[in-house]
Amino acid sequence: MNPRKLLRIARWEVTKNAGGLDRRTIAVVVVAVAGLALVAPVVGVGGVGVDDGIYRVAVDDDSQYDDVVANDSTFTVREASSRDALERGTVDLWIGERGVEPADSRKGAAAYEELRESASTYNNQQLAKEGNQTAAFPVSVTVQFREQASLNTSLGAGSGNSDGDDSPATDPDDDSPSTGGDDSETDQSGTEDDATGSVGDDDSTADGNTGGAPPGGVTGPLSEDELSGSPADINPPFPFQSLVLAFIFVIPLNFLIQAYGSTMLSERLKRRGELLLVSPVTRLDIIGGKTLPYFAGAMVTEGAIAVGLVYVARGELGGLISMLAIMPLVLLFLGATFLGSMFARSFKELTFVTVTITVVLTSYAFVPAIFTDIDSLALISPLTLVVRDLQGEAIGFQGFIFSTLPPLLSALVFFGLGSGLYREEDMFDQRSISGKVLDALAGPISRPYHVGVMTMILIPFVFVIQLLAIALLFATGDLSVPLILVVVAVVEEIAKSLHIYASYDHNRFDATARVAIVLGIASGVGFFLGEKIALLAQLVGLQNLAVAEAGLSGGVADVSGPVVILFLLAPLVLHIVTAAISALGARKNRRAYLLALAVAIAVHFVYNFTVVRSFV
């Protein structure tokens, strides 16, 4: 690495493309961005009533329901002479002497429920106009969010929550307000009540969710420890606005990777990049130099957004934490795009690759962030840090590491695998994407122990995917644990064996059973060692969640004596056995590999399921 040359290439990358982007293009982009900026608030904050008029109602002008219907834009009034309209399917609700009658369909049922909610909203609106507010709203509520004693803070290998299926709050056994959990009185700041929508006594009581969106449209005060108002004003914490704000961080990245992918791929078209490869610069200089402008551009943009949003949200300068948190995400987008542009053979393929990256990474950043106020689960995504930073909450160092390290490591692996392909032999080759994937994996492998190292390198991905699976699946209730176990088995077995198959595909090793078993052992041991990254999860107490426990640690429970050794060794044996099974298949051909992989996954799942069943 030579910083001077890296910077020279970076400068070239900037000027080359600045020359490429003529004034006309820049003007159009500026106009488009300005237009988007104008449109975004309208679209983003749900101003567009996408469900306007989806339910058809027949109602008399003089009915009291008429006002309710008129008050909710999801309804559209249709003329109907008789109740028959319900049967004929021309209206979904018929409001007559017998009250409200829905059509006998899913739509009718949905419309009825919608009307019920609208009525409640309408009632609150009307009541707010009453002279006697005490009679109109005879109950006032103040909700305080308070810390409870923490469940089980004494960490240590294998001390997971042994009864994770019960809800933590109903544990009668936990009578120790133990070491880490003495902050129960810290959240009394609720009295200051700055940004909360304290309503009850005064005017605008009901700003109910006319849009039909999930509750949360109105909760949005950015920092809240307390809610108050009439019961209808109490909405669960759902940082909807913060999410919209956080979304602003992700959008620029999606444009960025378009341009970045293009420049990387164009280096490969027509062998353009060959001459850089033959000049006295290393490929790290080239990759670094070509990446730096995009990274810097992204960080400047994100920095400006962070500072701006923090200023808007909290009225002060800040945003450093948001920027630091978003950095691994930027690198992850760039790394994945870089690797993708090394795989793609044409711009068309690149488009599909970037769309995939956009979708997968955006969901990785988003889904967990939705649960920002709910659980440490949210910390899976670095965006959570951003949302919390915007809300002015404190972020622990451990949480920060847990949030940012896995994406950072994954980004490095992407760049590592991609730069392995950044050489004459692979760059200008027209192999298919799957072939390139195998190339990338087999490239660094020449000895059996390399297989183990490669397994360890792939672990950040396994970790990120499993975390994402937990975030996606934990809401599925009873099914979540088995589903997660399936994901775990599939992901882990693929991560342990795909590079073994790749190296057989590249004739790296003899196709004997003995060698295959050696490779299996190497991969299994590598995984067992690398898996310790999962201990990160304990930093933020994620293991208190049953699904996380199941997903991340193969279910090592509280046991004592000689059994401990068994439970330490059992996962090691499992990983070796399943990796060896896959390796035995991989040495033959693709079909044999897929078959063996399926067997390995099945074994892995059965093991995990048994262990989780008996101990969790």
Added chain:
Amino acid sequence: MIEAWELRKEYGGFVAVEGSSFSVDRGEVFGIIGPNGAGKTTTLKMLAGLLEPTAGEAEVAGYDVSETEMRHQLGFLPEESPLYEEMTPKTYLDFFADLYDVDSAVARERREETLDDLDLEHRNRQLGDMSKGMKRKVAIARSLINDPEVLIYDEPASGLDPLTTNYIIEFTERLAEEGKTIIFSAHNLFHVESICDRVAIMNEGEIVARGDLDRLQDEYGETTYHVYTTVEIPESVRENGRYRTVVESMEAVDERREQAQAAGGEVVDIRTEQSSLEEVFLNVAQSGRPGQ
């Protein structure tokens, strides 16, 4: 200046180059010839450090080809000149000069000098708008921007019109006279004959013949004898009042002489003719792998 020992390159299971060894001295022009797919480009790319040999080693200007320092001493011209179309010759050459650590004042001077030598006009036009020949000239200028000792040129004149081709061949000759060590590949043998000191012929990944042109002609070329007699003998052709017979060995010449004497005539002239490099090349290539 260039040494290669048993270079071997495999792609997957396919052997592109096998046991390739040769050395090129300072100031020498070395040509590699052979049909398409013979492994010429692969060999040159291994020398340029672009491809890592599967086995074997190579040195250029005293450095192993894997060392970055070697690249400072090397000018490489790939078969196709992929240029950054949005740049001008000026910005393009300056960019590479910077990567090669050439002082900017020196680079400017060298750039103008080389572009003058190459008769290149429109130095501020975008490369994408230039003709093939002009692009090739820019690519050659780029290979000289670091004043390298060794030049590796892959098919320097391929796909150009005859005028530009001649121009570029002459330019290469001049570079050789200035003392550059040049190794290049070609399948147009006319150029090789005119400027090469020594050549290697490759076929199916192996060097099947090598040496200076005379030796190759002796070894693989055929010498034919044109025997002119005063009388008609079998297989003879009448030519300017004499009869000409073409044979391929001295024994056959003796035989014809006896035939002529038996018919009452005599041999008046014997001329020998050597085959061209092109014929040598065809012979070698067609016979596949003749014993060395």
Added chain:
Amino acid sequence: MTIAGREISALSREKTIVLALIIQLFIAAFSSFLVVGLTSLYDPGSAGGEIEVGVSGDQQDKLLDAIAQSDSVSATVYESRAAALEAFENRAVNAALTARSKQTEQGNRIAVDAAVPAESLETTLIVVTLRDLLSDLEDSERSVRTEYLEFSPVEIADDPAGTGSDFTQYFSFTYTILLPLLLFLPPFISGSVVVDSVTEEIERGTLELLRVAPISLTDIVDGKAFAMILLAPLQALLWIALLQFNDIPISYIPLLALLVLATATITTAIGLLLGLLTGTRQKAQLLYSMIVLLLFGGAAALPEHPATTAALLAVDSPTVTTFAHVAGYTLVAIAGYAVIRWYVGRLDPESL
């Protein structure tokens, strides 16, 4: 047509279509997850279980009455707020409620102080349950005081079919978010692929090869465009079939296909124009995504957003405005494509 065939076969060979379908499936699954996951979080019934609250304060009897009516809350009575809070902190109860009487100028009001866990998976569930509970309490309190009120609240009985509010959200999400997403994503991708296809030929110089064949530039452009324009409604129909298969009835399918066809024609025309104008992928793609996003967002200024049009058709509630919009898009598409053809026709192929 030959070129359209070549484009389609090239696409299928590259398996990119499969990839595109997988991506769209992923997006669909992802967004359905969002709604199902979120609504189940917000709906106490679907998440299951009941919550335990600690009750105290002078008005606790009224609170206990309301709790007795509810099947999702059970109560333990504590003599003081402090005791209830202690139980809460020790996780003996999920929430601590204190109901006190509070004097105002117009009479008495019940003030409830609720403590709920600050950071717990159950917070959402608890808050929603408490909201319902306290709303019931509010209703019963209000009914005693109707004489002081001019407005009598509109009453609607509980749903006879027994579906919950999450069903409404799910229903509305399916038609207003999921379906438009599935319908409008293929046209977006189509245009993007056309940008790639055109700029790649220009950048690689293969357009010249095609031109040697006895066809005009317009034929080439038509070929590329038709392939992508036709692909979009096919994908859309596939999604519609999938939704139908999942018992989600979709009405006006031919009109929806027409809507997608028109949209795809518009996006493709934009893609073609940008590809030919700029000639480089980087510029064209950037401009394409910006402009299409802008148009889609800017469509909010129309009486009906395209997403709403699609939703209204699919859910069988279209109005005249809806049909007018579909007709309008079709006209814009035809006009737009005609403009492109005119532009290509007078374009000098050498300038590319």
